[in-house]
Amino acid sequence: MGLLLGLLIGAGCRLAGIPLPAPQALIGALLVLAMTLGYSLTGLLNRCRPATQADNCGGPSGQRQTGGTR
Template identity: 45%
Template sequence: MNYTKIVLGLVLSFVVGAGCKLFGIPAASPPVLSGALLVFAMSSGYWLVDRYLCREAAQNKKHCGGHALERKPDEASL
């Protein structure tokens, strides 16, 4: 795990928050602790589920049609 990115992200978030407070700009975050904890919990849950699901190989990949831009021109009309 790259801890440098995590530390830089935390420092940047505090700098942006302090700048918003200093200049009176509304921050794009919940104004109360419970809202911030909700965002943290949702982000952590998304990350943990992603890590859990990536442990197994995709079982239904053969059924996935893929993105429309990846199809050949003759398949796009189907």
């Protein structure tokens, strides 16, 4: 869905003749790399600690989990 939205925005900008709302190629690539590394590193650091509020999470079904962390 995100890819489709990106393609639609790009096509709309091209048809309207306005500059594409995106950073320069190198800056954009570094931004994506930094976001990916930050997301991955945060995930690795959070694996060592169990979720303390898992019992309060309703999840997709809306039912509260019982019995501690997953």
